[in-house]
Amino acid sequence: MNALGTTALLTDHYELTMVEAALRSGAAHRRSVFEVFARRLPEGRRYGVVAGTGRLLDAIEAFRFDDETLAFLAERRVVGPETLAFLADYRFRGDIHGYAEGECWFPGSPILVVEGTFAEAVLLETLILSVLNHDCAVAAAASRMTSAAAGRPCVEMGSRRTHEQSAVAAARAAYIAGFASTSNLRAGQAFGIPTLGTSAHAFTLLHDNERDAFGAQIAALGKDTTLLVDTYDVAEAVRTAVELAGPELGAVRLDSGDLLLLAHRVRRQLDELGADRTRIVVTSDLDEYAIAALRAAPVDAYGVGTQLVTGSGHPTASLVYKLVARAVGDDPDAPLVSVAKKSPGKPSHGGRKTALRSYDADGVAEAEVLRTGATGPIGPELRELLVPLVVGGEVVGREPLDEARDRHERVRAELPLSATQLSRGDAVIPTIYE
Structure with a gap:
């Protein structure tokens, strides 16, 4: 066993x-x-x-x-x-x-x-x-999200929104469908999925001010860390973050508000401060529709939780x-x-089936072909x-x-x-x- x-x-x-x-x-x-x-x-x-x-x-x-x-x-x-x-x-x-x-x-x-x-x-x-x-x-929800992200990385972070074992399974399924990493350490251990995470609002609130919180995080994790900048005033937080970490600051994270508007403002501010390589990560109840809506924004990565682990509806x-x-x-x-x-509304097709997928001359899928028994040839287009x-x-x-x-x-x-x-x-x- x-x-x-x-x-x-x-x-x-x-x-x-x-x-x-x-x-x-x-x-x-x-x-x-x-x-x-x-x-x-x-x-x-x-x-x-x-x-x-x-x-x-x-x-x-x-x-x-x-x-x-x-x-x-x-x-x-x-x-x-x-x-x-x-x-x-x-x-x-x-x-x-x-x-x-x-x-x-x-x-x-x-x-x-x-x-x-x-x-x-x-x-x-x-x-x-x-x-x-x-x-x-x-996995189906994750696939739609990674498709909407158009190559920008997605991070699975839904552990606190589902059963503790479902969280591990969800991280695995999301990784199959293109998510780049997970916040769940058990999934990282069990399946070798890359894990990510830095800090929550509680860490900022623990300290007397944002400067102390950011300084402590940078001292512990290095300048390439991701700083959460929306606990108080976003513009002030970004200014403090760059002042402490310099242009080597890895990323800032936005977790509330009008993400489309904020992403543009923060990108402009980072560039003006000389941190043009600092990335912008957005979170906050994202789904595939929100990710698609942010496609034109200067967003570098998405963190997805609730909607992912619940199959996005x-x-x-x-x-x-x-x-x-x-x-x-x-x-x-x-x-x-x-x-x-033969039940009304719930019929099934009897017989053991051979499952094939047919393709056109350009290699694009055309149909799912289900054959009962071994009838019909299987050619190069199948x-x-x-x-x-x-x-x-x-x-x-x-x-x-x-x-x-x-x-x-x-x-x-x-x-x-x-x-x-x-x-x-x-x-x-x-x-x-x-």
Whole structure:
């Protein structure tokens, strides 16, 4: 078991009761295929972003029912002795394929395909959805923000606006989607993400005046530090900051007021004082729209908190986990048949799918092509999207985080230009079922 400890109880009660009933009916060991997908993108979004895969692989590896977990289930009478015996020996022994982390996705995209017995695969439903729905939502918001920033660095600083573990996951997802650094030290330790931070208003208020506060910070952190200049009077603070640090002052941070107006005023003042290389960092409840509005301002970096870690209005990616195929009997070699929901408003497309992306002659993505079965040729204008993540129960899909980060930058650049528009619209490419 890895450093996470067991993740087996990060699930819903009914996952275990389904296994109990399936064991009694004899259907628990039927070969089954589940897919993770979203029926639609969050309103106004043009694409989704896959994030959380690396965390999920660790969590699946740690999905074991140890003695303490089994004792809890027995005490609560969640399941009976036969199911407890099954769970005691549980580990996922099937296969998982998925879109690589950092990849973009669209309505219907099978971003994760889980194949195994019904019992072993259905138990992972809640864990898979809880990881992917959170991380994909944050990554999609982060991608829109880094796109709006047009090359200027974005800093993730939302730890105080979400659950302490969600903060670490959010920093990871944001980094995949192009954020340059995080304020969260645990994320830095766990994932190697660069960390940044200097001081808050409390540090200025602690001292008798701004001069003393700035002097103390410069003495401790050097002239290249970032000084927070909006505790009292911005113009006076900038003047004091440059007087103390000189033209080597690293940056000033603005955290309130009319950021567009202040950025122009501060830039002019810094240049007049000879600090023409001093950067301007802005914070204060930024989202992708605020970042875009500041694009014409002399801003060098953005710090983003609340709107990032809450998905900028869409805190879930609305992903679902649905059975799309199952064996016709209990024989492991029995053929698969398609199954699908017909519920009004919640239909699904049955059958195990091959996921492809088609491109035009200029290399711009044209469509998401989902084929049931292995029909149709795969030519140079098509790219296969599913990669192996788990084979025979063994994790094979781990990769360095920077690979996912580079992939997202590359894949986003392949989308039509309208993908970067912040105005409301439909998915930037259609999903075609063949």
